[in-house]
């Protein structure tokens with residue numbers, strides 16, 4: 001079978017893009033960088049008849065920060081630009097790190113953070129840190145605008161809570177409180193260039209020496225990135241020690257649901273979750289102490 | 293439906309009518325006969341198809357040609373524009389023996405160009421990281437890394453010699 005042939009539209013306004021998606025219906029896809037979409041077409045996982053590119057919509061590539069509010073990463077902001085952005089590096093280092101550890105140089109010059117989320121791979125490198133930092137998506141569709149916590153976005157591999165003809169316009173990350181720290185750690189077989197075999201995002205806030213608020217997410221070990229409530233419970237209101245971090249890591253390993261695939265087997269993944277979570281908690285706790 | 297586009301490749305301007313599903317790689321190689329840009333994996337992994345668009349390296353196999361309308365593109369044919377004198381990056385690749393079969397070379401050299409235009413004095417680690425999107429089946433990479441380090445030295449802006457008289 002030959003690859004699908006499609007029409008390409010590059011509207012300059014969001015409402016035009018939404019209208020096009022609605023009008024064209026079946027086999028119509030939004031495209032940002034295309035680094036996932038065009039590969040899925042090539043592998044005949046999808047057969048696009050219409051592609052609506054977001055690249056000509058002005059302002060959508062913006063990365064902006066408002067002190068006291070937070071960071072907004074637009075739908076067409078490139079992974080490479082997020083990774084290098086001064087404010088992101090300073091105030092959201094875990095997010096810069098995740099973007100800078102996604103794929104390779106060329107793909108980071110083409111692909112986007114929002115596209116990485118919308119693709120909804122369980123291994124998406126940008127998801128865990130953003131989830132831990134309580135990010136939300138700004139969405140526009142035929143019914144108008146809405147805001148959705150990122151935590152409610154992922155439904156399964158390749159499946160999201162987006163309704164037909166909806167477009168994510170940006171991801172918003174609240175300003176970290178003082179006394180808080182966030183980390184992203186991941187492991188992959190070929191260093192940093194291929195998708196992660198296991199990853200974790202941790203964000204915590206200290207009150208005095210104790211952990212007051214905490215969110216832990218694991219990537220690549222289940223159908224979607226997963227939150228670890230039981231692990232969080234072990235740590236909340238506690239003063240972190242190495243022993244406690246080890247215990248939390250083991251709990252996370254029990255709580256995650258890894259599978260075996262080309263990147264790693266189940267056993268290895270479980271063991272690595274324990275290690276990654278332990279390290280990430282210790283690191284986030286240290287950052288939080290330094291950030292008082 | 294074909295799209296009318298203008299591609300600005302290596303200082304030449306082309307007006308073309310292109311089907312929307314064709315990649316930049318297809319158009320460079322098949323329509324413009326610029327076959328220095330290679331096609332390896334076709335899926336973003338190998339970097340043989342690397343070109344520079346608006347100053348940044350991208351994979352031409354994953355780029356729709358129509359989206360390159362009005363953009364400034366540099367392929368390997370544009371690295372040594374005179375066609376006679378090699379660019380310092382190319383010189384170093386030749387001198388250091390960083391080329392064996394040569395299939396990865398155009399992509400490697402453009403990744404080097406991308407690196408050196410952002411970071412003229414890269415460390416070895418930075419050079420290796422800059423090649424994360426380029427595979428080579430022949431050289432084992434060390435010669436390529438050495439060649440890029442050497443070309444960085446050659447391209448260093450010459451220190452102005454004291455001209456006080």
Ligand SMILES: Cc1cc2nc3c(=O)[nH]c(=O)nc-3n(C[C@H](O)[C@H](O)[C@H](O)COP(=O)(O)OP(=O)(O)OC[C@H]3O[C@@H](n4cnc5c(N)ncnc54)[C@H](O)[C@@H]3O)c2cc1C
Pocket residue numbers: 029030031032033034035036037038039054075079101102103104107110111112113114115116117118119123124125126162166167168169192193194195196335336337
């Ligand atoms: C060689 C290679 C290596 C890679 N390595 C990694 C890696 O290490 N880690 C990793 O996580 N990923 C990796 N990827 C996957 C991919 O590059 C990333 O997921 C990238 O961030 C996707 O962004 P994009 O803009 O290219 O998305 P696109 O391909 O444009 O879109 C992805 C999907 O999301 C939808 N979509 C995009 N934007 C929106 C929007 N604003 N609203 C609604 N839907 C939207 C599209 O319809 C499509 O289904 C790799 C890809 C390649 C080719």
Ligand code: FES
Pocket residue numbers: 330331332333334335336337338339340341342351352353354
């Ligand atoms: S041919 Fe484009 S990356 Fe391999």
Ligand code: FES
Pocket residue numbers: 390391392393394395396397427428429430431
């Ligand atoms: S020289 Fe043969 S692939 Fe690099």
